Amino acid sequence: MRTHDLIVIGAGTGNALVDDRFAHLDVAIVTEGPFGGTCLNAGCIPSKMLAATADVADTVRDAHRHDVDAELRRVRWADVRERVFGRLDADAKEGEEGRRASDHVTVYRGRARFTGERRLTVETESGPVELGAGRIVVAVGGRPVAPPVVADSGLPYETSETVMRLDAPPERLVVLGGGYIAAELAHVLHSAGSHVTVVEQQDRLLAQQDESVSEAFTTIVRDRWDLRLGRELTGVSGEPGDLRLTLDDGTELRADTLLVAVGRRPNGDRLGLDAAGIDAEDGRVTVDEHLRTSAEGVWALGDVSTAVPLKHVANREAEVVAHNLLHPGDLRTMSYDAVPAAVFSRPQIAQVGLTEQEAREQGLDYVTATHRYEDVAYGWALEETQGFCKVLVDRGTGRLLGAHLLGPQAATLVQPLVVAQTFGITARDLARRPLWIHPALTEVVENALRALDSTAS
Numbered sequence: 247m248r249t250h251d252l253i254v255i256g257a258g259t260g261n262a263l264v265d266d267r268f269a270h271l272d273v274a275i276v277t278e279g280p281f282g283g284t285c286l287n288a289g290c291i292p293s294k295m296l297a298a299t300a301d302v303a304d305t306v307r308d309a310h311r312h313d314v315d316a317e318l319r320r321v322r323w324a325d326v327r328e329r330v331f332g333r334l335d336a337d338a339k340e341g342e343e344g345r346r347a348s349d350h351v352t353v354y355r356g357r358a359r360f361t362g363e364r365r366l367t368v369e370t371e372s373g374p375v376e377l378g379a380g381r382i383v384v385a386v387g388g389r390p391v392a393p394p395v396v397a398d399s400g401l402p403y404e405t406s407e408t409v410m411r412l413d414a415p416p417e418r419l420v421v422l423g424g425g426y427i428a429a430e431l432a433h434v435l436h437s438a439g440s441h442v443t444v445v446e447q448q449d450r451l452l453a454q455q456d457e458s459v460s461e462a463f464t465t466i467v468r469d470r471w472d473l474r475l476g477r478e479l480t481g482v483s484g485e486p487g488d489l490r491l492t493l494d495d496g497t498e499l500r501a502d503t504l505l506v507a508v509g510r511r512p513n514g515d516r517l518g519l520d521a522a523g524i525d526a527e528d529g530r531v532t533v534d535e536h537l538r539t540s541a542e543g544v545w546a547l548g549d550v551s552t553a554v555p556l557k558h559v560a561n562r563e564a565e566v567v568a569h570n571l572l573h574p575g576d577l578r579t580m581s582y583d584a585v586p587a588a589v590f591s592r593p594q595i596a597q598v599g600l601t602e603q604e605a606r607e608q609g610l611d612y613v614t615a616t617h618r619y620e621d622v623a624y625g626w627a628l629e630e631t632q633g634f635c636k637v638l639v640d641r642g643t644g645r646l647l648g649a650h651l652l653g654p655q656a657a658t659l660v661q662p663l664v665v666a667q668t669f670g671i672t673a674r675d676l677a678r679r680p681l682w683i684h685p686a687l688t689e690v691v692e693n694a695l696r697a698l699d700s701t702a703s
């Protein structure tokens with residue numbers, strides 16, 4: 247058995263944890279998949295590079311709204327794909343080579359499985375390798391799930407791991423699920439020329455968002471995508487390239503390609519956690535506020551353990567774990583108090599804190615205010631008619647409980663609201679103390695906050 251000081255399982259966020267502060271340790275990085283993990287290879291980054299291209303194409307399509315005559319001839323998907331993955335695949339390779347060149351890091355490629363306390367076996371190409379370490383970080387992420395009706399059909403389907411690398415946009419794409427991935431990749435593929443149908447079991451798309459956002463998004467995209475809401479998929483038949491998808495109301499959809507986007511599950515179920523005494527629930531590793539697992543010397547971070555499977559959360563968790571590994575006498579705590587999120591679709595969406603339905607369910611005494619993009623000068627400049635910023639504030643303290651944006655640059659505009667919520671700055675202070683640039687789009691945030699003055703009693 248080869249023994250290391252520290253083993254990190256997973257080369258996504260786990261790999262980023264190992265910086266120069268660990269140079270005095272003998273570190274092993276074990277990974278089944280490419281360096282950079284989901285975010286770089288099949289997640290945040292390619293989907294955003296593709297979404298940005300989709301935004302360019304849609305801007306050309308909509309140029310007439312700005313009295314510009316333009317015609318979109320074609321989205322050259324093969325070239326787009328090559329630009330995106332040519333860069334990202336090279337990045338992943340470079341990341342691995344850099345690690346292999348390091349004299350204090352050993353890389354093992356293969357699937358790891360615990361065999362005992364802080365002991366594991368890795369199925370490498372040249373056979374199993376037994377490893378042990380004083381400390382282990384579990385950062386093995388998650389994977390897409392497929393419902394049995396699809397998985398058992400024997401017919402091909404795509405997930406976010408494969409669909410962005412298709413040779414061409416499908417002519418007829420059906421997306422199962424109406425959450426994050428559906429919203430982003432339907433935008434990408436519709437813009438590239440696919441006819442898109444979304445089948446979602448709930449009555450609205452992005453149903454986890456604030457109800458006003460979810461309703462507005464659903465209404466807006468209905469013009470572009472064929473929506474089958476409140477529907478279940480009950481059968482998959484046909485043949486590869488010509489699928490027949492039956493819904494619970496008896497309707498049948500035809501599709502070249504089925505993209506399954508009904509959620510992801512943590513990979514802990516594949517790790518033999520019991521052998522190492524690591525508690526988990528349905529594959530999700532249980533951690534305390536310092537990100538320690540139930541096994542001495544074993545830590546976990548990212549999608550395998552977190553309640554909020556987002557990359558900026560995983561990055562912060564990695565900072566906490568790195569500190570705690572290096573300073574066992576001064577442990578840091580991970581805070582999930584003001585976690586923002588964004589959906590890079592068209593329109594863009596961003597949020598932080600509570601939705602109005604959550605505030606209501608929690609019986610909070612709150613006020614809300616909404617300001618529309620079309621009521622600020624830069625919204626006029628953009629000819630924007632659908633976007634808005636909505637804020638929820640605690641009536642007693644005046645502090646932000648939540649904020650929700652739908653419209654251009656939402657993911658950027660939300661950031662001052664994240665700062666305010668993090669530092670407990672009241673909505674009134676945030677509106678009135680800093681100067682807000684005129685006539686920047688940020689005025690939609692400023693004016694939503696100012697509108698609270700007229701709603702608060």
Ligand SMILES: Cc1cc2nc3c(=O)[nH]c(=O)nc-3n(C[C@H](O)[C@H](O)[C@H](O)COP(=O)(O)OP(=O)(O)OC[C@H]3O[C@@H](n4cnc5c(N)ncnc54)[C@H](O)[C@@H]3O)c2cc1C
Pocket residue numbers: 255256257258259260276277278279280281282283284285286288289290291293294356357358359385386387388406427513516517547548549550555556557558559560
């Ligand atoms: C399409 C898509 C778009 C996304 N967009 C965004 C976004 O815009 N913003 C955002 O914040 N989040 C986004 N996310 C979520 C984000 O990608 C994840 O939260 C993040 O990548 C999780 O990082 P991680 O390190 O926990 O896991 P991963 O990056 O998945 O890394 C897990 C690593 O573990 C390895 N591994 C797994 N099992 C084993 C094993 N048994 N043995 C050895 N190695 C193993 C894998 O090969 C991989 O290297 C997106 C996700 C998807 C799917």
Ligand SMILES: NC(=O)c1ccc[n+]([C@@H]2O[C@H](COP(=O)([O-])OP(=O)(O)OC[C@H]3O[C@@H](n4cnc5c(N)ncnc54)[C@H](O)[C@@H]3O)[C@@H](O)[C@H]2O)c1
Pocket residue numbers: 393422423424425426427428430445446447448452453477478479507508509510554555556587588589590
């Ligand atoms: N911009 C971002 O931050 C971003 C982008 C993409 C993915 N992600 C991450 O990836 C995760 C997975 O994304 P996702 O879109 O797969 O999951 P999701 O949880 O966002 O959405 C899944 C949707 O599928 C629906 N659904 C579930 N089972 C269904 C069924 N049998 N038939 C029809 N609909 C069904 C759910 O009601 C839900 O609306 C996200 O939760 C997020 O953590 C983040």
